[in-house]
Amino acid sequence: MSQKSLIVVSGATGSQGGSVVNALLATGLYKIRALTRNPNSDKAKALKAKGVDEIVKCDPSNKEDIKNALSGADIAWIVTNYWDPLIIGVNPGEEERQGKLVADTAKEVGLKWLIYSSLPDSTTESDGKYPAIVHLSGKNRVEQYIRSLGIPNTTFVYLSYYYQNLGISAPFVNKGNEVEVCFPYLTENDAIPMIDVESDTGPIVAKIIEEGPAKWNGKKVPVAAESVRPGKVNF
Structure with missing residues (x-):
């Protein structure tokens, strides 16, 4: 029997990482190393109970934490979090620094395949109309840096806009059985x-890994379940 590939999943107790862990576990094909700031949290313990290997x-x-996390792994799913309370409003450049630190360390330890949760650069994509939307452009600069390293x-x-963000990133009004969200x-x-x-990220990443770097290197x-126009959205 061939040895299972070891896949590192960062942000494993969060929305993206948790979805990836669940999808990879469902295949039964991989050894999974889940990364978290607090291995003793209830969410981390729940991952272990589901069958996560490490x-x-x-x-x-x-x-040093990153080096330990990536050493010996074949593949890594990496997500950085601009909305971390330690970053947003405090040190917005920190997300980019973290992403580049992961990239440098991945190169150093000889990681075979780095899959990064990126976003498009707002300045480039809008022909300069929307310059430097920080959480977009920062991730994209990390992407370009990763590309330059020769991993x-x-x-x-x-990933496109989350349904889960509708109630927190736009004004909304509860109207009985309906919620009206305003995008002016x-x-x-x-x-x-x-x-x-939570439902869509993992299956996409698992499919990419299944099909391999020969197809996806x-x-x-870009990932979207649907494109929603103003009007009623049913969940």
Whole structure:
């Protein structure tokens, strides 16, 4: 029997990472190393109970933690978190620093395949109309840095707007059995690509890994479940 590939999943107790862990566990094909700041948390213990092979403490700002987390792994799913209370409003450049630190360490330890949760650069994509939206442009600069390092295989997954964010990133009003969400910058002809981050992320990443780097090396993978126009959205 061939040895199972060891896959590192960062942010394993969060929405993206948790979805990836669940999808990989469902295949039964891989050894999983889940990264978390607190291996003793209830969420981390729940991952262990589900069958995750290793729960490893990793502070994404600490090089030695990252090196320990990536050493011996074949593949890594990496997500950085701009919305971390230690970053947003405190040190917005820290997410980019963390992403580049992971990239450097992945190169150093000889990681075979780095799959990074990236986003498009707002300045480039809008022809300069929307310059430097920090959480977009920072992730994209990390992507370009990763591409420059010569890691054997790299893939970049672009997740679209989360359904889960509807109630927290736009004004909303409860109206009985309905919730009205206000996006004042949209017209009736616009559409927002959307996903369920907890249900959709993992299966996509698991499929990328199944199909392998021969298909996905160097590729951007935009992910959306549907494009939603203003009006009623049913969940």
